[in-house]
């Protein structure tokens with residue numbers, strides 16, 4: 001939270017249905033698509049010791065006597081399940097001593113999760129590899145295709161496979177790690193790519209846009225219009241003293257107290273920023289992203305921000321996944337801590353091009369409006385904004401504030417300062433005050449007046465706010481600015 005390591009928003013909820021690996025083959029054609037939720041907490045640094053649980057062939061098929069134990073939690077049953085990978089090293093073959101149904105199980109799942117998945121150790125792509133898959137309860141032999149994201153493929157990295165049984169009342173009766181996957185023993189790594197839909201992003205903002213789709217003439221027209229839009233930066237309201245005092249504060253709990261937050265080396269986006277939205281993404285999410293990009297053309301014209309449908313080029317990935325119990329427990333703790341979005345800042349000096357500017361997670365089980373709010377809020381963190389107590393701000397931690405899906409006066413005033421082209425390096429507020437010719441004593445006054453610093457408004461921001469809210473098109477925004 002502090003230093004933008006990760007940041008929260010309230011609330012939480014259920015439902016997990018992404019990246020289903022569901023494929024059952026061999027003799028069965030039946031397939032269940034809906035993984036379910038549940039978790040177990042294991043030390044994420046723990047290295048799994050379970051290997052191929054050997055099938056005790058002597059026991060299989062010989063338990064037909066009348067003294068047969070058929071309890072869900074019967075260790076003898078679980079110890080005699082065989083688990084191995086097929087020859088291609090892509091699928092798991094499971095053999096049960098008898099069908100899970102005959103063992104009085106209500107359901108059985110195969111759970112996969114990566115080592116070191118906790119948010120402070122992980123990168124965002126790992127979220128997509130935390131999956132559960134329902135197995136059939138009336139088959140003794142089952143083959144399940146397993147899939148792991150190519151983006152998280154690393155030497156020495158491991159994924160754990162766990163088997164979990166529940167009784168007929170849906171109560172967990174057994175859970176055990178049965179296998180460890182790594183790049184040596186497993187071959188089914190699949191890439192995930194950002195979601196892209198035609199007609200949403202400005203062609204000029206789309207990395208490697210195929211110009212032949214709209215023709216060169218149209219493309220260059222849009223190109224020059226975008227350049228013009230950037231030039232309108234000079235017509236924005238000048239930097240405002242209240243912006244400094246807002247930038248220097250944050251709060252870590254809803255309706256909490258302000259804490260000081262230095263501007264010294266504040267994280268900012270710089271140079272070539274390539275965004276991609278992954279997972280459970282809708283057109284509305286892409287539209288919100290497009291509005292953020294257009295807004296930044298005006299507020300931060302020096303920023304070269306674009307969208308790509310190729311993960312190779314993305315350096316600020318945004319992951320849309322529902323907060324499930326399993327994801328929460330294995331990684332981001334979204335249920336426990338009741339939050340619905342986060343920004344994880346890349347503190348590493350090691351150049352990680354995949355996440356050069358960090359990564360964002362948005363709880364995709366939320367409404368369209370809430371997702372838009374969360375995306376803008378978390379992107380605000382990526383841009384360098386922190387929380388405030390203002391009513392009218394997307395970064396507000398005021399419980400009375402509405403959940404808006406745009407940058408308000410309060411937010412734009414801060415972005416205006418953070419992205420003023422005169423500031424080459426963020427060397428603290430004194431340096432910023434000097435460089436932007438601001439009035440130091442006025443800044444001091446705002447610092448001591450929570451209400452006043454939230455009240456700043458400038459009608460010159462109105463068009464940009466209306467554009468973000470959808471009441472002005474980009475053409476109208478451009479026309480208005482041109483006047």
Ligand SMILES: [Zn+2]
Pocket residue numbers: 007008009377381387
């Ligand atoms: Zn936040």
